[in-house]
Amino acid sequence: MNNLSKIAVGLDTRSYEILVQNGILNNVWEFISPFLKNGKLHIISDTNAFKLHGEKLLSSIKSNNVKYNIIEIESGEKSKSFASFENVIESLLSTGAERGDLIIAFGGGVTGDLSGFVAGVVNRGIDFIQIPTTLLSQVDSSVGGKTAINAKAGKNLVGLFWQPRAVLIDPLVLETLPKRDLMAGFAEIFKIGLINDAQFFDYCDKNYAKILGENSTSRRFAIETAIKAKANIVAQDEREGGIRALLNLGHTFAHAIEAGVNYNEQIWRHGEAVSCGIVMAANFSHQLGLLDEKSAKRIENFIQNCGYRTKLDDNGFNANDMLETMRHDKKNSGGQINLILLKNIGQAFIYKNAPIDKLKIFLESECAKAA
Ligand SMILES: NC(=O)c1ccc[n+]([C@@H]2O[C@H](COP(=O)([O-])OP(=O)(O)OC[C@H]3O[C@@H](n4cnc5c(N)ncnc54)[C@H](O)[C@@H]3O)[C@@H](O)[C@H]2O)c1
Ligand SMILES: [Zn+2]
Incomplete structure (x- = not known):
């Protein structure tokens, strides 16, 4: 289980590898040094991730006499703001950041999204490497090159596609991750099975109990399978002109849930809403006669057994707002x-121009069932 896995993301000149290994954090130098030309290393990290795992990261770097500096950002979604974007850019430039430098994003999806955006624009683009430390960022946000910060009008509206030069994944860092964050990340994993891998x-x-329970062969298999699937989709459709949209299964409904509570992650984490x-999405697919009842029930039971909410709660959701x-x-x-719906388990498709009247009736009944 301690072998090194290499998953390729094939994007012509922007191709890179995602490396997965227990304990890779103690040995990052070997994997980042080929990308460090003559420049400096800039580590952007959220305070939590750095407090918990920064020493391990630094031990490998320090022993190699390289110039590095650390820029810490506050943990949480608020760091994906124009203000922290500006702070990080100014800190970088104050150290004399140059084109040949290398940025390391060390933290969850917030750190990866912000650092990637910074890397993409500072000095018109600096190389960066992702070292994701949450389950969600390991299987989802670090793969595929989407970077962004939030604007008043909505989340992730300001950003660019900026692929990392490599992604290093250490499943052992997940041992400190709260169960709720593990669950949120697992949603993006089993989603893959529903999309195209029954x-x-x-x-x-x-195996959900093992995957969510502790570091195990099952967890690692699940992580790698999800990464391979996403890498494969991204290689076919980097900019989401078609098939990449399938990764949004459950997401249009999820956004309506998240917006309903003003994106308050204490109430609904993104993965919980997904x-x-x-x-x-499964039940609506069934109502439209696209998915059989048995499969829709099976999906609902599975999600409930994992411990997620399968119904809206009493936060005042209403169909019109949704x-x-x-x-x-x-x-x-x-x-x-447009919705991503299911024809079968393992067969998601893009359903264009969904019937609004039926969707409204469906949402009304979901809101009425809210507990
Ligand atoms: N770029 C993409 O393709 C993409 C895809 C999905 C999600 N996202 C973005 O990802 C973000 C969510 O990512 P996230 O769920 O990783 O959130 P996050 O980065 O806020 O991390 C969640 C929490 O875990 C803490 N943490 C990080 N590593 C830890 C560890 N090893 N042990 C204990 N605590 C740790 C963080 O400090 C934070 O409090 C959102 O902003 C979302 O928009 C981006
Ligand atoms: Zn998601």
Whole structure:
């Protein structure tokens, strides 16, 4: 289980490898040094991740006499703001950052998204490496090169595609991650099985307790399978002109849930909203006669057994607001709603221009069921 896995993301001149190994953090120098030309290393990290695992990262770097500096950002979504973007850029430039330098993003998805955006624009683009430390960032946000900060009008509206030069994943860092964050990350893992890999969904169904329970062969297999699947999709459709949209399974419903609580992550973590959103997508697929009842029930039972909410809660959700959010989802245009729905377990597809009247009735009944 301690072998090194290499997963390739094939994007022509921007191709890179995602390396997975227990304890890779103690040995990062070997993997980052080939990308460090003559420059300095800039480590951007959130305070939590750095406090917990920074020493391990530094021990490998320090023994190699390289110039480095550390820029800490506050943990949490608030760091994906124009203010912290500016702070990080100014800190970097004050150390004399140059084109040949290398940025390391060390933390969860917030750190990766902000650092990637910074790397993409400072000096018109500096190389960067992702060392993701949450389950969500290991299987999702560090793969595929999307970077962003948030604007008043919505999340992730300001950013660019900026691929890392490499991604280093140490499953051992997840030992300090709270269960709730593990669960949030797992939603983006089993989602893959539902999209295009029924066998992997079976695996998640049988092994979710092990995957969520502790560092194990099952967890590592799940992480690697999800990364491979995403890498494969990204290689076919880097800029989300088509097939990459399938990764949004459950997400349009999830955004309506998240918006309903003003993106308060104490109430609904993104991954929790995605899980509930997938239940909704499955049930709506069944209502439209696209997915059989047995499969829809199986998905709902699985998500419930894992311990997620499968229904809206009593936070005052209403169908009209949810529909409005769905219409304005940045993936939709002209008032139409495109949804990722299911024909089967392992067979998601893009359903263009969903029938608004039926969707409204569906959402009304979901809101009425809210507990
Ligand atoms: N770029 C993409 O393709 C993409 C995809 C999905 C999500 N995202 C973005 O990712 C972000 C969410 O990422 P996230 O869930 O990793 O959130 P996060 O970065 O806020 O991390 C969650 C919490 O875990 C802490 N943490 C990090 N590593 C830890 C560790 N090893 N042990 C204990 N605590 C640790 C963090 O300090 C934070 O408090 C969102 O901003 C979302 O928009 C981006
Ligand atoms: Zn997501």
